[in-house]
Amino acid sequence: MYKGRSRALGLLYLAPALLFVAAFTAYPLIQMIWMSFHNWSLIEAKKWIGLANFVKAWNDRQFWISLGFTLRYTLYITPILMILGYLVALLVAPNTPLRRFTRGIVFVPVVIGLSVSSLLWYWLFNYHFGLVNRGLMDLGVIARPIVWFGEDADRALWAVIVSIVWKVLGFGMLLFVAAIHAIPQEITEATMVDGASYWQRVRRITLPLTARTVLLVTLFSIIGSLLAFDQFFLMTAGQPFNQTASSMFWVYLNSFPYLKLGYGAALSLILAAIVLACTVVQIMLTRRTHV
Amino acid sequence: MLQRLNAGLALQGRPKTDAIRAIVGRTWESRTKYLAGAICIALCVIMLAPLVLSVMASLKTTVEAAAIPPTYFPHELSLDSYQKLWGYQDGLPTYLLNSAGTAMLAIVFSLALTIPAGYALARFPVPGKEYLFIFLLLALIVPYQALITPIFFMFAELRLTNTLVGLAIIHTAVHIPFSVYIMRNSFEAVPKELEEAAVIDGCNSWQALVRVYLPAIRPAMVTVALFAFITSWNEFLAALVIMNRGATFTLPLVLAAARQETSIGGTDWGLLQAGVTVSVIPCVLFYLLLQKYYVSGFLSGVVK
Numbered sequence: 001m002y003k004g005r006s007r008a009l010g011l012l013y014l015a016p017a018l019l020f021v022a023a024f025t026a027y028p029l030i031q032m033i034w035m036s037f038h039n040w041s042l043i044e045a046k047k048w049i050g051l052a053n054f055v056k057a058w059n060d061r062q063f064w065i066s067l068g069f070t071l072r073y074t075l076y077i078t079p080i081l082m083i084l085g086y087l088v089a090l091l092v093a094p095n096t097p098l099r100r101f102t103r104g105i106v107f108v109p110v111v112i113g114l115s116v117s118s119l120l121w122y123w124l125f126n127y128h129f130g131l132v133n134r135g136l137m138d139l140g141v142i143a144r145p146i147v148w149f150g151e152d153a154d155r156a157l158w159a160v161i162v163s164i165v166w167k168v169l170g171f172g173m174l175l176f177v178a179a180i181h182a183i184p185q186e187i188t189e190a191t192m193v194d195g196a197s198y199w200q201r202v203r204r205i206t207l208p209l210t211a212r213t214v215l216l217v218t219l220f221s222i223i224g225s226l227l228a229f230d231q232f233f234l235m236t237a238g239q240p241f242n243q244t245a246s247s248m249f250w251v252y253l254n255s256f257p258y259l260k261l262g263y264g265a266a267l268s269l270i271l272a273a274i275v276l277a278c279t280v281v282q283i284m285l286t287r288r289t290h291v
Numbered sequence: 292m293l294q295r296l297n298a299g300l301a302l303q304g305r306p307k308t309d310a311i312r313a314i315v316g317r318t319w320e321s322r323t324k325y326l327a328g329a330i331c332i333a334l335c336v337i338m339l340a341p342l343v344l345s346v347m348a349s350l351k352t353t354v355e356a357a358a359i360p361p362t363y364f365p366h367e368l369s370l371d372s373y374q375k376l377w378g379y380q381d382g383l384p385t386y387l388l389n390s391a392g393t394a395m396l397a398i399v400f401s402l403a404l405t406i407p408a409g410y411a412l413a414r415f416p417v418p419g420k421e422y423l424f425i426f427l428l429l430a431l432i433v434p435y436q437a438l439i440t441p442i443f444f445m446f447a448e449l450r451l452t453n454t455l456v457g458l459a460i461i462h463t464a465v466h467i468p469f470s471v472y473i474m475r476n477s478f479e480a481v482p483k484e485l486e487e488a489a490v491i492d493g494c495n496s497w498q499a500l501v502r503v504y505l506p507a508i509r510p511a512m513v514t515v516a517l518f519a520f521i522t523s524w525n526e527f528l529a530a531l532v533i534m535n536r537g538a539t540f541t542l543p544l545v546l547a548a549a550r551q552e553t554s555i556g557g558t559d560w561g562l563l564q565a566g567v568t569v570s571v572i573p574c575v576l577f578y579l580l581l582q583k584y585y586v587s588g589f590l591s592g593v594v595k
Contacts, residue, residue, distance in 0.1 A: 009496060010415025017408035017427055017471065020400075024442070024464040025429045031441035042447065088334065091327060102331040104582070105338050111578040111585070112342075113525030115543040116570045119550055119563060120345050128359045129560050131344055137360075166341065178590050198323075227436045230527045234547055248436055248528075255440040256532055264440040272437035279432055 032265045040262030053266035062242055066250040074225035077161050081221050082214065084165065085172030090202060093180045103177060107170035114167060118234040121163035125149060149236050153243040156236045164231055172217045179213035180206060212285060219282040226275055247271050342571065349565035356561030372561035379562065380545065381538050389455060390524055390541040396459030397523040398516045401470045405515060409474025410500055428468040435465045436528060443532050453539045458530055462523040470515045473588060477511035478504060514588035517581050521574060542570050
């Protein structure tokens with residue numbers, strides 16, 4: 001089959017993609033590490049400062065506030081997404097027309113942009129003009145409108161979490177449904193015969209057999225949450241006083257409006273290292289799925 | 292689990308409890324069936340409500356869009372907001388063209404890079420193939436958000452900031468692991484006999500690619516193009532960093548700008564929701580039309 005096919009020809013076909021990744025992913029990665037050891041801005045000449053940027057991050061109060069806030073966001077949203085996503089998956093897994101339809105609808109917000117959905121929810125949660133306050137007041141849950149963004153960091157965080165759960169619930173659901181469908185029919189039938197109740201079956205059969213997918217989606221959620229930017233930039237704008245500025249938001253502020261590229265690179269590197277730790281676990285898991 | 296199964300089997304020799312259980316089970320089952328159906332419908336309503344309310348808000352008159360308290364549904368339909376959006380700053384056509392142009396470029400780049408790459412990975416004896424494949428997946432390991440600072444610096448030097456090509460390059464780079472993966476798999480799935488026949492007929496490798504493989508991998512091309520479009524059309528951070536002149540803004544950027552303007556004073560929520568509606572329409576449309584590619588690409592790209 002491969003006779004007459006030279007290695008060189010194969011490399012030639014592969015070359016454009018390799019060069020592209022080398023230029024626009026590998027090179028920036030090396031550049032980022034290089035930049036992080038410099039005082040680097042677009043205006044002044046760059047200067048080697050060793051680890052000073054990292055020391056600066058260590059002593060940077062906002063760095064810790066942002067990291068803490070991002071971790072808190074990750075810690076709150078991940079279990080909500082997992083549990084809710086799994087319950088919805090259990091609900092819509094049977095192949096009836098209504099459930100198939102529901103599956104399709106729950107997935108719709110996944111296909112729209114995160115920035116656009118953030119702008120949509122920014123309006124819904126607006127103090128005067130938003131329908132969340134109007135709806136809660138009509139239902140008698142609250143007596144007067146709530147200031148969702150800009151006053152209290154926790155309240156803003158929960159508003160963002162609601163919007164993101166709406167946006168990405170379908171992501172986990174679809175993967176969970178696929179995993180549930182992959183369970184061999186005989187196992188389900190066998191347990192139905194012995195009269196195990198539905199929740200017994202879920203706990204003893206469905207959950208253990210889809211555990212790897214659950215872990216995988218958990219890691220996706222963690223990585224995505226650690227890198228969160230759009231939702232905070234557009235909904236809370238970091239208010240009040242940068243208390244809701246996520247880690248990526250702090251990278252952005254340093255690199256671009258302030259043009260402290262060296263410091264921005266150092267912050268990026270720290271964030272990338274945290275994410276990398278999660279990715280390594282994820283790759284180990286997917287490798288096992290692959291085999 | 293096996294223990295559990297055996298315990299279950301042992302229970303079978305108890306007809307009385309079984310009969311009772313069956314009766315209780317049946318009524319319970321029909322009740323839960325309706326309950327599950329009701330929850331499904333409620334879920335659909337909750338998931339669709341924000342989108343429907345946004346479309347409704349975009350159809351209110353200017354006065355109604357600024358009403359306190361807000362109305363759920365417009366009392367009077369009006370295209371005011373769309374008219375304003377059409378002429379907003381550089382005009383909606385500019386932003387639509389920027390967004391669509393970037394997405395088209397990202398599709399072309401993705402296909403041009405990953406079709407030959409997938410071909411080589413699946414059908415050529417390239418030395419160190421596995422390592423090269425992992426290298427192509429580098430963007431999975433280092434998220435592009437983290438690389439945006441050095442990329443910005445690089446693009447500033449290459450004069451790629453404020454260009455659609457520059458933005459499309461970033462979007463392609465974000466997306467390349469997924470595309471390479473899909474392409475390699477679909478090339479591998481083509482029966483080798485097809486190509487062998489072509490080679491016997493005197494085709495060289497390029498002709499075999501064009502005549503034999505391209506028709507066979509069309510679904511993968513649709514999947515890659517679809518995801519490239521969605522990624523590019525929706526991407527925000529890179530656009531925010533690379534594009535700083537109003538005339539080069541993509542749709543999400545101009546909406547973010549409109550949001551900032553509205554938060555100061557003269558609020559125009561109708562215009563903002565008209566913009567949201569315009570951005571959402573192509574995504575939902577492609578999703579409905581290409582759902583098959585969407586779901587299969589999503590599952591194979593994410594899980595494996």
